[in-house]
Amino acid sequence: MSRLVLVLGDQLSHDLTALKKAEKGSDIVVMAEVAEEAGYVGHHPKKIALIFSAMRKFAAALEDEGWKVRYTRLDDPDNAGSIVGELLRRAEETGATGVICTEPGEWRLVEKLKHAPIKTHILNDTRFIASHAEFEDWAEERKALRMEYFYREMRRKTGLMMEGDKPAGEKWNFDHENRKPAPDEVIYEGPLWFEPDAIVEEVLALVEARFADHFGDLRPFGFATTRDEALEALDQFVAHALPRFGDFQDAMMEESDFLYHAVLSPYINLGLLGPLEVCRAVEKAWQEGHAPINAAEGFIRQIIGWREYMRGIYFLEGPEYVKRNVLKHDRDLPAFYWGGETRMSCLSHAVAVTRKEAYAHHIQRLMVTGNFALLAGVDPHQVHEWYLAVYADAYEWVEAPNVVGMSQFADGGIIASKPYVSSGAYINRMSDYCKGCHYSVSKKTGEGACPFNLLYWHFLDRHRDRFKSNARMGNMYRTWDRMDEDRRETVLRDAEALLERLDAGEVI
Ligand code: FAD
Ligand code: DLZ
Ligand code: SF4
Secondary structure (H helix, E strand, C coil), X not given: CCCEEECCCCCCCCCCHHHHHCCCCCCEEEEECXXXXXXXXXXXXXXXXXXXXXXXXXXHHHHXXXXXXXXXXXXXXXXXXXXXXXXXXXXXXXXXXXXXXXXXXXXXXXXXXXXXXXXEEEECCCCCCCCHHHHHHHHHCCCCCCHHHHHHHHHHHHCCCEECCEEHHHCCCCHHHXXXXXXXXXXXXXXXXXXXXXXXHHHHHHHXXXXXXXXXXXXXXXXXXXXXXXXXXXXXXXXXXXXXXXXXXXXXXXXXXXXXXXXXXXXXXXXXXXXHHHHHHHHHHXXXXXXXXXXXXXXHHHXXXXXXXXXXXXXXXXXXXXXXXXCCCCECCCHHHHCCCCCCHXXXXXXXXXXXXXXXXXXXXXXXXXXXXXXXXXXXXXXXHHHHHHCCXXXXXXXXXXXXXXXXXXXXXXXXXXXXXXXXXXXXXXXXXXXXXXXXXXXXXXXXXXXXXXXXXXXXXXXXXXHCCCHHHHHHHHHHHHCCHHHHHHHHHHHHHHHHHHHCCCCC
């Protein structure tokens, strides 16, 4: 009796547990481009094109290896429109009596598969370094779930950059060396892009026809869509960007969308690259003296630390996590997040690169778009849906803890020990955005004052009860309290006026 083997769009790995469990001779792989997955948020066209192209090529590779594959294209007239619908249709067609699948990365789909009217066996996703059980054990013993301590466990577990039981360089974390401001120039030609072949062109035409109304530029499209291409992109990063990755990890520049960032998350999250193999390549470059320790450690921490930790939190906290809103923020997401006009140069740049590339690097996401939404009191669920839609690497297991937790503090501090808020001074220090801005970063009040300066104090003032006793925020409140009362009133009045203009849909 044959079974169906479901392979989802972000499960394009040959070592997927569902494939390992299945019998190549008798079981049937099901892959499907469906409206439900393409439409639960308005995904960036580049993201849809990446997923569909990589799915089509992965299905063809499985067939070459001898698997029986039933692949449904989006425009197939019999397409049932959803993953469960496609499984039922294929079961009827083939006589298969059950489904094997690897756990999806979103609760939404986990619940659908659990309640599907066909026997479905959901296997663990072993493409991560920590299993759910390991993360739960680690979390159980602790009051505060700080990433740094989890990261050390992952270093010990993987042996990455370890010398016996000690961290290489006698320190776990070299982050303090990784905060250099924007350099004068970037000596890196950027990530490797790939000319669309016939398969990709066909997908691009489909996406153009079906998702023209989604935010984002489809062309030029250059993402890797196979494992071999993704490995080439990894080589390019390690050879040419890694040595400076650490130094300029937090910098932002008008002239460079990528600086020395890897732009590998779309491939790792799809399953084309394994997190451990990426880290081993980086470790090797450091061992061979090609990259300094702050770059290699900083990069490896992002993957075995932050990436694994975010997944752990998402599955630990459960399906309701995405609805959290402890700060009770309820403002609508401003239109400029979808490309509407703004005079704020930093936001305009972060949104422009997002529209063009389905990408923005960590600090643009955290300290520009995320910071503004938090300061302005935007409904975190709307913020979450925006991030889930616009980035090529966005799947809920990794996006939601980054947005709801780290960026919007909507989980009350599970992930972040204090909110990631800053005035314009931080953006000015780390970027070259302010020099060309309509607003003046040095102006704290009045006409032309940087909106981040006004909203920063407004945020601290309106959430004083929650944050006043937070040890890491004491200095901020002391600075605020030292200002004379007239000045504080002016700041708050100007901030209120700015928010009113934002609500009225005026260009700010
Ligand atoms: P690099 O800066 O070169 O980092 C190397 C790798 O580390 C990345 O490829 C990624 O796999 C991993 N990584 C780094 N930081 C994180 C992190 N905080 N969480 C998980 N992995 C991390 N990352 C996603 O993969 N998907 C998302 O939907 C996502 N949403 C985010 C939303 C917000 C508000 C913030 C602040 C961060 C988000 N991140 C997300 C994390 C990070 O911004 C991206 O992983 C990174 O920008 C990807 O680009 P890169 O490959 O050039 O990363
Ligand atoms: C994101 C996405 C999109 C846009 N389309 C599909 C699809 O048509 N078929 C599919 O199997 N997967 C798709 N995906 C990825 C899934 O949404 C992803 O597997 C879940 O969000 C779980 O991470
Ligand atoms: Fe952004 Fe303010 Fe700088 Fe303008 S002045 S770029 S709004 S931080």
